[in-house]
Amino acid sequence: MKPPYEITTKILELYGQITEALGVCKSLLLVKPEARLRRQNRIKTIYSSLAIEGNSLNIEHVSALIDNKRVAGPKKDILEIQNAIAAYDHLNQFKPHSIKDFLKTHDILMAGLVENPGRWRKTQVGIFKGKELAHIAPGFRMVPGLMQDLFEYIKNDKDIDIIKSCVFHYEMEFIHPFEDGNGRMGRFWQTMLLMNVNPIFEYIPIEETIRNHQREYYKVLSIADKSGSSTLFIEFILKAINSALRNTIEESKIPRIGYRERTEHALSLLDDWFDRKEYMKTNKGISTATASRDLKQLLQDGVIEAEGNRRMTRYRKK
Incomplete structure (x- = not known):
């Protein structure tokens, strides 16, 4: 079943801007940016996605851990970063339409952090913002079927793939298929789906833009929940994609000096x-x-x- 959303004028305008930015990337031969920019953006991606989830370590810690250096900090936070590094190192080995790979990614991201990484949740969950119940996820017995439907949608629906990646991101957060790690999985798998559109997305730190607008991110998630449609969330994420693409283009133009x-x-x-x-x-x-x-x-x-x-x-x- 197709998830509920509308293709608005704003969505089409943002999609056009993203297509234009991808054309600029191609003209600048940014299919695979230089090593400096790839490394810099990978660090931004990992740091930002985990910072959204409350990880206390800073961007220098992420850089050091990528270089296999020892850092001081909470063991849990260090492990989160090490797991994320391992998962992003496997980006090109996963298939975006494979539930098996989706579960394997969760296993890598959450190893040592939850009891059953890589498995659907077996309990009912509610999401709280402070003391307020923000979202009640579907019953755990519904999760396998809902996720199967969602993967069928991204594989077979005829809508624009970039838009479908935003829908997947929202619907996965709504279903909340895991006991923990849903946020980082939603962002990670959207990158997987975008890479299927254009390989440049492996090196575009969309997560940084989301972190910089984190309050709005949660706000549009909440509005989408209440409205029963992911339209506003799609607009937000498309705006983040466009911004991240254009920031990367500008950074690529900066001459490297010693x-x-x-x-x-x-x-x-x-x-x-x-x-x-x-x-x-x-x-x-x-x-x-x-x-x-x-x-x-x-x-x-x-x-x-x-x-x-x-x-x-x-x-x-x-």
Whole structure:
């Protein structure tokens, strides 16, 4: 059965903008961005998707764990990141229309975090926002059939595939097929479906845009639940896809410069105390991980001094 939604003028306009952006990607030969941008965007994707779920570690921790470095932090949060890294490393090995691969992905993402990873839930669940019951999911006995119907829809329905990926994202959240990990699974599998449209989506951090508009994300989910239609959610996610695509296009145009050029340029502009964010503004397009490495090296070389701790750290030329 086809899930309830309408193809609105806004949806068609956003789809047209996304198609245009994909054309720009093709003209820039961005079918597979350079290694720097691929790595940077993968870090953004993993960090953002888990931050939405309340993971306390920052983007530098994600970068370090990708490099197999040790980090300090809650074991659960570290394991969530390690599992997500493993899952995203398998992106090209999964089939977007395979329920078996869908369950296998949940197994990888949630290994060591829940009792039965990779299996449909066996209990009734309600979703709370604070003390308020926001959503009562369908009964657990309905889950296998509902998920089978949803996979049949994305495989066989004639609607636009990019729109169907948004519908899948919403309907999976509504069904809530797992005891935990539904949010990250919905976002992960939408990436899988989008990659089936264009391989560039493997490297587009849509999750970052969602995290930056997290309150609206939950709001449109709630409105969709109450209205019985995913139309507003589709519009929201299409807007996020379009924004993430265009951000990636802009970042790809930024010329890559080395450590020496970056730091000399930055320090020529920063006369007083500055923080990492202000350093990044002097070299538009560098990642937070690159900025952190630059500042650490400058400290070790005795070029700058620092005061404060962690996010409150400020720097100054000696």
